[in-house]
Amino acid sequence: MKILLMGNPNVGKSVVFSRLTGADVIISNYSGTTVEFKKGHMKYKGKIAEVIDVPGTYSLSPTCKAEEVAVDMLEQGDIVINVVDATNLERNLNLTYQLIEKKVPLVVALNLWDETKHTGI
Structure with missing residues (x-):
């Protein structure tokens, strides 16, 4: 099984990748830090799954x-x-909507939830 981590730049995909795989990756606060996949x-479920951390994207129409x-x-x-x-x-759910339209098997992982407390969300 191949699991892709996708999302906008700087949303924490590499942190999720590290937590799932135990692998160390470069993590920074700069958009576009991951320019190649890892x-x-x-x-x-008792089997080995491949996890792929892909570069951030805002859309399925690359620029x-x-x-x-x-x-x-x-x-x-x-x-x-x-x-x-x-x-x-x-901004983030635009990509989610595009993935849903393509009928991609999908799990949405809400990250940075702790950062929303001060906004009343």
């Missing part, structure tokens, strides 16, 4: 090389974990 593995890599990887995954920034749902 692979790791995790156990799922740069990093987004092209992300969209190309979509064809290789069995399921997508769409990592969404809870502090900016409107």
